Amino acid sequence: MNRLTLSCALLACFAAGPAFAGASTAGSSAGAATSGAGSSASSKTTSPDDEKVVRQARDDAASFVATDGRIRGAQLEAALRHLREKYSTAQRASDMQLAQAILAL
Amino acid sequence: MTPGRRPRTARLWPALCLFACTGSAQALQLESIDSSLTPAQAAATRQLLAEVIRRLPATWTEALDRRIDVEWRDDLPAEVHGRAKARQLLLKRALLDDWMARSPGVGVEDPDTRAVLAAVIHELAHFYDRSPQGRLSVDPRLLDLAGWQVSPMRFGLRLHDNAFRDRSPDDYELESPTEFVAVNLEWFLLDPAYACRRPALYDYFTAEFGSRPPRADCAPDLVYVQVGSDASLPPVLQLDPGRVYSVDYLFAEGNDRPMSRWGHSMLRLVICAPGRERGPGCRLDLQYHQVLSFRAFIDDVQISSWRGLTGSYPSRLYVLPLAQVIEEYTKVELRGLQSIPLRLDPSEIAGLLDRTATLHWSYDGDYYFINNNCAVETFKLLHDGVPRLAGADLSSITPTGLLRRLRDAGIADVTVIDDREAALRDGYYFEALSERYQAMFDVARESLGLPQKRVQDWMDLDPKQRAPWLERADLRASAALLLLEQAALRRQQALSRAEIKRRFFGHDRESNTEWADARGGLRNVLELEGLFSRPAALLPDRSYGQPQAEEREALTREGNRLAAHWREQSGWLRAEARRWLSEDRRTALDATEANVEALGERLRRLHREQGGLDLQGIS
Numbered sequence: 001m002n003r004l005t006l007s008c009a010l011l012a013c014f015a016a017g018p019a020f021a022g023a024s025t026a027g028s029s030a031g032a033a034t035s036g037a038g039s040s041a042s043s044k045t046t047s048p049d050d051e052k053v054v055r056q057a058r059d060d061a062a063s064f065v066a067t068d069g070r071i072r073g074a075q076l077e078a079a080l081r082h083l084r085e086k087y088s089t090a091q092r093a094s095d096m097q098l099a100q101a102i103l104a105l
Numbered sequence: 106m107t108p109g110r111r112p113r114t115a116r117l118w119p120a121l122c123l124f125a126c127t128g129s130a131q132a133l134q135l136e137s138i139d140s141s142l143t144p145a146q147a148a149a150t151r152q153l154l155a156e157v158i159r160r161l162p163a164t165w166t167e168a169l170d171r172r173i174d175v176e177w178r179d180d181l182p183a184e185v186h187g188r189a190k191a192r193q194l195l196l197k198r199a200l201l202d203d204w205m206a207r208s209p210g211v212g213v214e215d216p217d218t219r220a221v222l223a224a225v226i227h228e229l230a231h232f233y234d235r236s237p238q239g240r241l242s243v244d245p246r247l248l249d250l251a252g253w254q255v256s257p258m259r260f261g262l263r264l265h266d267n268a269f270r271d272r273s274p275d276d277y278e279l280e281s282p283t284e285f286v287a288v289n290l291e292w293f294l295l296d297p298a299y300a301c302r303r304p305a306l307y308d309y310f311t312a313e314f315g316s317r318p319p320r321a322d323c324a325p326d327l328v329y330v331q332v333g334s335d336a337s338l339p340p341v342l343q344l345d346p347g348r349v350y351s352v353d354y355l356f357a358e359g360n361d362r363p364m365s366r367w368g369h370s371m372l373r374l375v376i377c378a379p380g381r382e383r384g385p386g387c388r389l390d391l392q393y394h395q396v397l398s399f400r401a402f403i404d405d406v407q408i409s410s411w412r413g414l415t416g417s418y419p420s421r422l423y424v425l426p427l428a429q430v431i432e433e434y435t436k437v438e439l440r441g442l443q444s445i446p447l448r449l450d451p452s453e454i455a456g457l458l459d460r461t462a463t464l465h466w467s468y469d470g471d472y473y474f475i476n477n478n479c480a481v482e483t484f485k486l487l488h489d490g491v492p493r494l495a496g497a498d499l500s501s502i503t504p505t506g507l508l509r510r511l512r513d514a515g516i517a518d519v520t521v522i523d524d525r526e527a528a529l530r531d532g533y534y535f536e537a538l539s540e541r542y543q544a545m546f547d548v549a550r551e552s553l554g555l556p557q558k559r560v561q562d563w564m565d566l567d568p569k570q571r572a573p574w575l576e577r578a579d580l581r582a583s584a585a586l587l588l589l590e591q592a593a594l595r596r597q598q599a600l601s602r603a604e605i606k607r608r609f610f611g612h613d614r615e616s617n618t619e620w621a622d623a624r625g626g627l628r629n630v631l632e633l634e635g636l637f638s639r640p641a642a643l644l645p646d647r648s649y650g651q652p653q654a655e656e657r658e659a660l661t662r663e664g665n666r667l668a669a670h671w672r673e674q675s676g677w678l679r680a681e682a683r684r685w686l687s688e689d690r691r692t693a694l695d696a697t698e699a700n701v702e703a704l705g706e707r708l709r710r711l712h713r714e715q716g717g718l719d720l721q722g723i724s
Contacts, residue, residue, distance in 0.1 A: 048720040053392040056428045059436070059588060063541055066548045066585035071541060074532030075431070078391040087723045101720045103584055104712035 053082045054102055061102040069096060076102075133158070133169040135194070139177055149205045150175070157225045160294050162314035168238035169229070177201050186224035189231035200224055213295050223291040230287040241313065242282035249489040250305050251278075251285045252467075257481055257500035268470040269463070271641035274302075274649035297321040302650025305459050324654045327462040329424040330640040332668045334675075340664025341657060342395070342424060344376070346455040350387040351375040353444040354483075354517055355396060356508055357434045358537075369434075370483045370504035371398040373427060373444050374458075383451075388532055394427035397461055399482035420470040420482060421638045422461065435535050437595060442535040445508065445517045453491045460490030462651050466641055480504045542592060545585035549574075552582040564593055568696035575704055580711045587704045594697045597690075604690050605682060623685075626678050633671040643667070 048054045053075075060073030080098055083090035090098060135158070137150045154175065158166060177198040181188065188195040203217040213219045233239040241247050249255075252269035256262060267279045274296075278288035292299045293310045300307040301323030311317045331342040357369040374395045377387035399422055434440045449457065464486065480503050487494045497514040501507040511517035521533040528534035546560035553574055557563045563571070571590070578586055636642050643663050644656055652660060683691060713719075 048723060051392075052428065054720070056392065056431075059538065059591070062584040062588050063545070066545055066581055066588070068581070071544070072526075072530045074389065074530060074535065075391060075428075077530055077532070078389045081389055083720075083723075089718070089723050093718050097718050100580065100712055101718040103587075104709045104717060105720055 048083060048087075048102075048105070051082070054079045054105065057102050058105070061099040064099045065096070065103055133166045134172040135175050136172055137175045137177075142177070146177075146201060146205070149201065150177070153201075153204050153221060153225065157222060157229065160222075160226070160318070161229065162316040162318075164238070164314045164316070165229070165233050168236040169232050173232065186220070187228040189228040189235075194225070194228045194232075196224060196228070219295060223295060226291045226294055227287045230290040231283065233290075234283055234286050242286045245495070246492060247286065247309065248282060249492075249495060250309055251282060251289075253282060254485050255488060255500070257484060257502050269467040270469050271467045271639070272644070272649045273467070294318050298323075298653060299650075301653055302648075303463075304651070305456065305463065324652075324657060327458055328652055328657055328660070329462065329465050330637060330643065330660070330664060331424050331426075332637045332664065332671065333426070333429065334672065336669070336672060339661060340668050341661050344374075344395070344458065346458045347451075348377045348379075348383070349374050349454050349458060350377055350383045350385075351446050352449055352454055352457060353446050354508060354511060355430070356443045356445065356504055357438075358441045358443070360438065360440050367480075368440075368504040369398075370480045370507055371396050371430070372461075372483065372486070373397075391427055391532060396425045396427050396430045397486070398423045398425055398430070399479045399486075419639070420468075422464045422468060422482075422486075423638070424461075424465065431535050434537075436538050436591075439537040439539040441537045441540075443508075443522055444533050444535070445511075445519055446521060446533075447487075447511065447516050448518065449491060449516075453493065456492070457487070457490035460486060466651055469639065469641075478502065480507045483507060538588065538592065542589060545588050548585040549578065549582045549589070552579060553577060560589070564589065564596070568593065568597075568693060568700050572696070572700055572703070575700055575707065578704075578707065580708065580715070583704055583708050583711065587701070587708065590697065590700045590704055594694075594701055597694045597697045601682075601686055601690055601694055604687060605685055608685060608687075623678070623681060626674055626681070629674045630671065630678060633667055633674070636667060637671075 057073075057075045057079035060071075060076035061079070063071040063073060064076055076099060079102060080090075080095060083098055093101075135154045137147065137154070142150065172192070174193045176193060176195050177200075178195045179198050181195065181197050186197050186200060200221045204221045207215060207218050211218055213222060234242050248263060252267040253263045253265075254268075256264050267285075270276075270279060273279065274292050275288050278285045289303070289306055290310065292303075293307065296302075297319045298321045299318075300320035304323075307320070325343075325345070327344045327346065329342045329344065330340060331338070332340050353373040353375060355371040355373040357371070359366045359368040374397065375387055376390065376393040376395060377383055378390040378393050381387055381390060399420055401420060431442065434442050470482070480501055483504075484499055484501060484507055487499065489495070494516065497510075497516065499507065499510045499514065499516075501510055508517060508519070512519050521531075522528045525534065529536060542560045542564075546555075546557075546563055549555060550557070555563065555574065557566075571593075575583070575586055575590070640660075643660055644652060645659075648656055683694075686694070
């Protein structure tokens, strides 16, 4: 292996997401950076913080909460719909209440 | 004609005449004209030819409305089983011996029997292809399916090489379009699994001949190898084309870096959640959506323009979860993503997806930045996967050019991003996170009275200088600051990568055993990534085309094993890499991580104190 080859994988090292995808032109992924804000693994198997659609909405939820609902991204929309389809409590909650709850996971 | 052959006239004993279609005066006649055959050999020849003709579609035999003389020969080159001359079919004599030596009752599952039948079918396929009714090897649709692709750089002329090399039933098919047709017609007629392994070609041939050879029960759905950091996901992604509501052209906007200036073109599959009816509602089932992305498999530190221009990077079709693509582009690279629906009907979507599976399993092209880049590959995928689009003038070598042509041809509906707010909400546009930084900073600044005016000045502070402010933020300001701290963390990660690169490969690079371990680990990771990017490498050579039930099981086993190994190795490297950083860099990285952690903690506490909804206990 030449040294160029070597360093590519190194580039991927800091990507907490798939280094696999990192070894491509699109650059590296940084999956852990977003989950680093402390979503703890739950012992329950189906609670919302285990659900990808909810975890993936955290950045959109943060933008929504910070701007008082002005920025609404699709990942938040997807999570809101998912929660309301699955949990009756969520049907009674407002968008803001749910966004804050997602952010607090 | 081979030199030295004796003239054949007056040697017609016994003339074995076979009429493929009794009652038709114009029917194909295969006649063995070899006088040296024993009666048993002559009978076996007759039986063999009848067996072949029985399998041929009627339209095929009708197209060969003449006599073809069949000769058993000893003088064909070792690798050659047969030759189709103008009016003669030459066959290797050893095949006749094999045919006669076969156990009674064996069928095509016996390799020798199959070889004899295949040899005769192969040569008759050449005769058919040459007939006016045939001409398959010059049919543009056949060439699309076979892999002699059109090239936008050559004014629509086709590439000379066929790069669909992996999982071929017989490498000889890549020799030329005529051999491709002959080899594939062997498999079409003799292998019931051909319909499952090469469904598009099976459909093409059945449409051509108007008849269907026996077909096996196919394993359901399409399969793709997809290995990521999430260990809970299986290494084989199974996709039911019936669940795909839409295919979008996914365009990553360009930035200032040389290799990203023109943007990147991909396709997004809008896949419906299980249980949801196919319809617009599927657009928000984001966690099920997948992205098809052609990328160079880069195995060096910086993209080398020279290697890119000369095509020494393999071009591979990756299937990636949409969330990962959103992360990479909008959060890491800070580029916007436009998701533009293509007007395709369900059968066109199915055809396109089948083509993607063929590419995934068989394609091993070379990536050229100019003439075989992502836009060209995406164009070729649309061109070959959807026959209607082959007629549209889409050829382009840039992602923006392709989008423009798709729009002009009425295929792409670009109006979906006219209303930016609606586009963000509905997932037609994913904005670069950097577009939100200033707004986030303004929220925090107003709430906390931060002294900086520009977000850039705030981000340039030492993370430890920012930390005290974070402890005083309310819920809104904490949310805003969280996005900014995460951005700061990504920046620290990028700087760390750059530093490691310098220390590893710069003038001051160190050489001790520790680094040797690291090199070994890196080599492992890279080799595994190479394997995942060329899925055919995970399966034994014995099979071809799209993997069926048994291969899928093997693939899952092997994929799980390799993925576990890869996760372990790359995890070790990540942990090790931190040790190689300079103290300053490590301190900054640690401090930024601590800030992100503290904000997460603070958000949870504030939420609790305000009596917010607890999703952990939700019902």
